[in-house]
Amino acid sequence: MTEAKAPYARGGSAEDASVEEAGLRFEVDGEIATITLARPDKRNAQTFATWSALARIGENLPEQVRVVVVNGEGPSFSAGIDLRMFTPEGVPGQGSFGSVARQDQASFDTTVERAQQGFLWLRRPEIVSIAAVQGHAIGAGFQLALACDLRIVADDVKFCMKEPALGLVPDLTGTKPLVDLVGPAKATDLCLTARVVGAEEAYRIGLAEQVVAPGELAEAVQEKAAQLLSTDRDAAAATKRLLRGAPGRTLEEQCAAERAEQGLRIRALFARGE
């Protein structure tokens, strides 16, 4: 059997794949960008190419964009990592977990760090990201939804952090937002049982901001995007910086951060008014 190429090996195709080849669509309409996971026949399973393409979208996001919608075509948002990664053949051109397992820790860090970059940029202060989630959001699919600032879900949503059931940990940036949203006890329950969380529970524990009928998901997301665009761009970014930084600061530090941001806002508004 020919040895599958390790992800991101020189000349490997995960990094080279176009957005379309990676199974994504990317559209920009004014201040709203939409990323669509577009392999519905495979329930939008994700590969290293998906994560690399997501990272490149983030790196090249047009400056005017303020809202990024992440959605998935078909019955499921995403069934998680492409299970071919667990086979000896792996995903053509992208290797398998077998090839990843032979990497030393430094190379492994580089591989996973690049994958994580596909998720991390969705938290940037300059944008608000919305995951529109229907059907299954399993493993990497759940983590992609968690990477977004807001989750609007269809009432058939099924979140599942399946990694521990497969002998792995969630490593696509999902553990921190999960704990921040639901607390360490509930996060432990969800991850260590790998149980499915439906819409009612997701809304109750803070995993979802809004639950709608599947047919109303796109419209609900557009409405939220319009509401988000109704506030001042710079004030929105400054407020998001404050909110994102709040859990890591004491009250005194947060008050100082509020003063610093407001000073910038007031001076900018005054300069604009002159």
Ligand code: CAA
């Ligand atoms: N990888 C590759 N192909 C997948 C897939 C996946 N994760 N999930 C579904 N597919 C494919 C199926 O093989 C099937 O393909 P064919 O038509 O060619 O046979 C097609 O998508 C449709 O799948 P189903 O018929 O199973 O669709 P369903 O709607 O009845 O069920 C599902 C949907 C419950 C999501 C089921 O497909 C499933 O359980 N998928 C696997 C989920 C999973 O274990 N994902 C890994 C999570 S862990 C992770 O992401 C992170 C990590 O490990 C590091």
